[in-house]
Amino acid sequence: MERIYRLLATYRKKTITLSELEQLMKVYFHTYQEFSQAIVELEEEKILRMVKAKGRTARTPSLAFHYRINKSLLAKDFHIELQNYRTTLHPAITIDTYYGKDPSLWKADLPYLLKLDYYLKHYPFPTEQAPAPERSYELVGDEKWIVEKGGKELLDRVGLFEKLQIIPVSEPLMFALNPTKIAEQNQYHLIVENKTTYQGLLPVLLETIFSTLIYGSGKSVIKSIEQFPSQYPVMANHHYFYFGDIDREGISIWYSLAKKQLLQLALPFYQACLTREPTIGKEYQQERTEAVMAFLSVFSNEHQKQIRKVINEGKYYPQETLKAKELQQIWRDTDWTS
Template identity: 65%
Template sequence: METIKKLLSIYPKRTITLTQLEELMKPYIDTYGEFSNIILNLESEEVLGMVKSKGRTTRTPSLALQYRIDKRLLATNHHMALQRFRNVLHPSINIDAYYRKDPSIWQSDLPYIQKVDEYIKKYSFPTEKVPAPERSFELVGDEKWVVEKRGKELLEQIGVFDKLNIIPVSEPLMFAINPTNIQNTTQLHLIVENKTTYQGLLPALVEAEFSTLIYGCGKSVIKSIEQFSIQYPLNAHHQFFYFGDIDREGLLIWHSLTKRQPTYLALPFYRACLEKTAVEGKEYQRESEEAQNLFLSFFLPEEQDKIRKLLAEGKYYPQETLKTEELQKIWRESDWKALISMS
């Protein structure tokens, strides 16, 4: 019966015909008597309600030709099941998010949650960091699960990813270090999207108040930023700035990055770009309204209007709009810490 209820809970519609019910339940029943008994029990529990206008069959026992599925009642059963698991899973495993999700997602994730639960109860949380594939194999017997099969997302959702000491698998983060600033208690780090800008700023790194200059390599930084604390294990308050192209792709890269690592916009560079002439050629890029709105919120109203207009027209500002000398001057002379306090 529980299996049938689970199938009904994920059925895409709120009404179902008797024929569709037979198809749904065919793998689990052998006779009409078994089928009708289950349907009548679901009727008595009010999980299934007769659509009166469609009538009933003439067979004995008689069944409705069409039913309404009480998804709310099925959700109540789902919540009761979650409560039972909360009482048996390790206290560190938080399944509250599943109260808001479709029961089918819980059923899909449950086998993995149980394996993680078994691991924690047997070994407790590990004290040594190991690469993601190794920990993934220890947890569920599949070395690809954490990185390639939603494992990281699930572990974060149940609140144990950080406790499992997993070294992320991603490309190394590429950056240069300013040795004069590595002892500072607050350290600034500039991420730039393109190689030309990185090479242009590099000679001025020792003159800037930044500890590192990071080459973002387009979208790569969204993933490789995970490596920062491992590659740069200095105990300090780290603040990140980002400078990329003013186009839809550049906005989306920053937006995705700041979800993983809060990152300020390097506004002095962006504002210098807005003083130049935009160029054609980015009509094809995918638009993200969420990324655009958040990006624009850091600019003055007249700047927002200008950026909206150029994006709508398929124009953009590449980082290369700013020449090396101008880049370096902006980097040296801007009050970066004041920008943090204003945000």
């Protein structure tokens, strides 16, 4: 029944119909008799409570057509276990996040948490940074754990990643440098999603107020932006702008990047794209609703309606809709400081 408890504890709703229960449990029971007996046991344990208004079946044993799931009862033993570990694990290991997660995640993480606990109780927190594979081997005896086996996510869950002085392993960030701006107190950086746009803008970098032109390489920038302070260790007030495709994926990249690095949309480029005819061909892309909503909020009401209509029709505006000369003119002539 342990698997059944786990299924019910993580079920997305607080109530469940009998047919939904059958669908959920069909891999564990081969006959109605086995299934119904399990439901009766869950009723007796008060894990499932009948919704009286929906009634019961006429079969034997009789089951309710609709149940409420007592999730607090299902989580009771799990929460007791968490409370016990809370008092024994090193105080720097924060396990509060597990209270709202599937217990299976806790069980999978626990062996590594115990290794982290041993490390923290025998060694001080590192004072110098180390590459992720080196620190990974030091912590759990597996150099691939942090980067390839979910270690980074676990360390973030328990509040340890920053404290362990880990140098992230990611591709170097690709950018061009404007040496005339390197001593400025306020420095501006333009991140572009695609290579064509990067190549189109590069010839006029020295004619702009920007210190760097950064090639995002699609989704790669979401990770590689972590390298920028190391690759460009200049003390200044840094201001970042982003320009990508106006489609679901381009919007999602911007949104993910904006959650890691404070930046603004390079609106003049986007506004110029919106004067062109959209292109067909992005019907297959999945939409992140929160990303689209955040993106649209930056635009005027008229442009919001235009972008929403284009996306809903499976169309998009690629960066390449703007030719190199137009890109260069916009970059040179816009007042990016206001």
